[in-house]
Amino acid sequence: xxxxxxxxxxHGAAPVAVxxxxxxxxxxxxxxxxxxxxxxxxxxxxLTAADRLSHAVWDPGAGALAAxxxxxxxxxxxxxxxxxxxHDCNRPDGSAAACPERVxxxxxxxxxxxxxxARSARAARVAAPFHAAVARTLDAAPADAALIxxxxxxxxxxxxxxxxxxxxxxxxxxxxxxxMAATLRPRAELNRPYGPxxxxxxxxxxxxxxxxxxxxxxxxxxxxxxxxxxxAALADRLARALTAALSDTAAEAAR
Numbered sequence: 001x002x003x004x005x006x007x008x009x010x011h012g013a014a015p016v017a018v019x020x021x022x023x024x025x026x027x028x029x030x031x032x033x034x035x036x037x038x039x040x041x042x043x044x045x046x047l048t049a050a051d052r053l054s055h056a057v058w059d060p061g062a063g064a065l066a067a068x069x070x071x072x073x074x075x076x077x078x079x080x081x082x083x084x085x086x087h088d089c090n091r092p093d094g095s096a097a098a099c100p101e102r103v104x105x106x107x108x109x110x111x112x113x114x115x116x117x118a119r120s121a122r123a124a125r126v127a128a129p130f131h132a133a134v135a136r137t138l139d140a141a142p143a144d145a146a147l148i149x150x151x152x153x154x155x156x157x158x159x160x161x162x163x164x165x166x167x168x169x170x171x172x173x174x175x176x177x178x179x180m181a182a183t184l185r186p187r188a189e190l191n192r193p194y195g196p197x198x199x200x201x202x203x204x205x206x207x208x209x210x211x212x213x214x215x216x217x218x219x220x221x222x223x224x225x226x227x228x229x230x231x232a233a234l235a236d237r238l239a240r241a242l243t244a245a246l247s248d249t250a251a252e253a254a255r
Contacts, residue, residue, distance in 0.1 A: 034063030046109025056103035061225025068235035179245035
């Protein structure tokens with residue numbers, strides 16, 4: 001089973017953590033939705049007990065996979081320490097999508113009726129430190145480093161089972177996603193189970209595209225990340241595919 005994450009952010013704790021900052025691999029790994037914690041002053045956002053550890057709150061297994069990839073690639077990892085329901089760092093600052101009132105069937109009463117000022121305050125509290133940490137980490141990384149973001153998705157959405165197991169998402173720069181897809185077996189799907197038209201590539205567009213960095217968003221169905229052995233095996237596969245894709249795309253750029 002997935003590990004039970006902390007549910008409350010300690011007083012004064014930062015909304016972001018940087019692991020392996022000394023890593024000198026050719027990547028920076030980011031996991032926006034690694035945590036389920038909510039600051040104590042926000043209570044539980046009105047969530048029911050049954051929904052408190054649901055996919056709406058965090059990406060189960062994504063943090064573990066991101067940490068495993070960070071180790072295999074000798075890459076820094078920037079990970080969120082706050083639930084995405086407080087403010088989703090993969091959505092524009094202060095937007096309605098960053099503090100959703102509902103996710104699929106799950107109501108979030110604590111986000112209902114937030115004013116623009118309240119949304120901006122959430123962004124300043126959570127998103128600003130997170131994005132600053134990403135920017136600092138990219139600044140310190142090798143010039144040819146790639147931005148890799150790691151997520152998981154629920155096996156069933158609005159009652160419909162999802163057949164996708166592994167998705168490689170990209171925005172306007174498809175170099176790394178396509179190179180990885182060419183080597184991964186079993187097959188990975190491009191821009192599935194969703195894509196940039198759904199607003200999910202904000203992190204790539206905000207940090208990778210302006211820097212002309214290669215980038216990819218990895219999406220794994222969460223039932224494939226339940227046991228440590230599953231996480232380790234997938235991290236091995238992805239690290240091999242990433243290493244090959246980074247070499248291939250670097251060679252292509254040099255021609």
